[in-house]
Amino acid sequence: xxETPKTPLNDSELDAKLATLxxxxxPENELWPQIAAQIHVPARPWWQAGSAVxxxxxxxxxxxxxxxxxxxQNQHLRGEIAANFDVRxxxxxxxxxxxxxxxxxxTPLIDQCLQPSQAQVIEQNLGIxxxxxNEINSALEQAPNNPALNKRLLxxxxxxxxxxxxxxAISL
Amino acid sequence: MPAVNLSSxxxxxxxxxxxxxxxxxQEKKLVxxxxxxxxxxxxQLYRVHHARVYALSLRLCGDRHWxxxxxxxxxxRAWNKLASFKGDxxxxxxLYRVTANVVIxxxxxxxxxxxxxxxxxxxxxxxxxxxxxxxDIEKALHKLPDGARTVLVLFSIEGYTHEEIASTLDIAVGTxxxxxxxxxxxxxxxxx
Numbered sequence: 001x002x003e004t005p006k007t008p009l010n011d012s013e014l015d016a017k018l019a020t021l022x023x024x025x026x027p028e029n030e031l032w033p034q035i036a037a038q039i040h041v042p043a044r045p046w047w048q049a050g051s052a053v054x055x056x057x058x059x060x061x062x063x064x065x066x067x068x069x070x071x072x073q074n075q076h077l078r079g080e081i082a083a084n085f086d087v088r089x090x091x092x093x094x095x096x097x098x099x100x101x102x103x104x105x106x107t108p109l110i111d112q113c114l115q116p117s118q119a120q121v122i123e124q125n126l127g128i129x130x131x132x133x134n135e136i137n138s139a140l141e142q143a144p145n146n147p148a149l150n151k152r153l154l155x156x157x158x159x160x161x162x163x164x165x166x167x168x169a170i171s172l
Numbered sequence: 173m174p175a176v177n178l179s180s181x182x183x184x185x186x187x188x189x190x191x192x193x194x195x196x197x198q199e200k201k202l203v204x205x206x207x208x209x210x211x212x213x214x215x216q217l218y219r220v221h222h223a224r225v226y227a228l229s230l231r232l233c234g235d236r237h238w239x240x241x242x243x244x245x246x247x248x249r250a251w252n253k254l255a256s257f258k259g260d261x262x263x264x265x266x267l268y269r270v271t272a273n274v275v276i277x278x279x280x281x282x283x284x285x286x287x288x289x290x291x292x293x294x295x296x297x298x299x300x301x302x303x304x305x306x307x308d309i310e311k312a313l314h315k316l317p318d319g320a321r322t323v324l325v326l327f328s329i330e331g332y333t334h335e336e337i338a339s340t341l342d343i344a345v346g347t348x349x350x351x352x353x354x355x356x357x358x359x360x361x362x363x364x
Contacts, residue, residue, distance in 0.1 A: 008364050017359075017363055018329065021329060023227060024223035027223075028236065031244050032215060032222075035248055036211065039248055
């Protein structure tokens with residue numbers, strides 16, 4: 001006895017079948033970890049990223065301070081340095097404005113510990129970096145969430161730290 | 173032969189429907205945060221949409237492991253293109269378009285032919301007696317050749333128009349309609 005051929009579905013029946021499809025199918029594996037590893041997270045805003053840089057800068061600047069305390073006999077100079085890093089300033093030294101101010105106050109002290117030619121080069125470079133930081137800060141007032149500007153600010157702050165650290169090493 | 177209802181648009185998915193207004197507002201906040209670089213917000217968007225993205229990837233490519241890779245690639249692509257999402261449509265709609273483009277470009281790189289397999293659809297349909305889908309429409313979908321399956325999924329499940337399919341797959345509108353016609357006829361036989 002031959003099997004009766006099946007009658008194909010009509011359009012409505014097929015559409016009804018398609019309607020049973022679930023929109024969601026769970027994958028067997030968790031996909032997020034690999035996605036998270038591949039996505040690029042833009043630079044954080046300066047008020048977040050700046051604290052890490054400020055911490056590094058503070059270490060660098062305090063290193064200079066320590067070197068000056070141990071290496072210099074000038075009581076007047078020690079008094080000036082101490083005034084720049086009193087307790088109140090250390091409490092706010094994690095703010096970009098504060099480490100910039102600390103840097104500005106410390107630069108003349110670095111000058112006294114270096115050869116004039118060395119101090120001139122360092123001052124020039126610090127001035128260039130500070131000008132660029134000022135320009136970026138102005139631009140950030142218009143576009144505070146701009147990732148490229150925040151990244152550039154972060155990079156410049158790192159350059160500032162590196163330069164002070166190098167000056168510190170030379171002065172020792 | 174009864175005419176195939178080419179205008180029978182899907183939106184047919186069992187649990188597909190407009191999002192709740194509260195969820196919509198929450199999603200907009202998450203999208204905005206993700207656009208500002210918040211990967212945690214993007215992870216929450218992933219939690220909401222990953223199963224839908226995976227389902228689309230799986231139905232287009234037909235392989236579970238490959239569908240996982242493609243889903244990951246789709247989310248990475250979406251993250252990189254988030255700035256281009258202006259909120260003119262639902263985030264999900266935009267994300268599924270990104271997913272479809274990722275899968276189709278991968279299928280194309282793997283020599284999938286969206287235009288030239290009309291004969292193979294007819295051939296597969298003619299072998300219906302040798303294939304039993306047990307009424308399982310997912311199984312039947314996977315049996316379709318790449319081109320026919322892609323057109324059917326995009327038109328009948330994802331709600332693309334033939335013009336959009338033709339543009340996405342770089343085929344003629346007539347080819348898209350013919351692929352759909354043959355795919356539906358094959359499914360009607362297999363699922364009888």
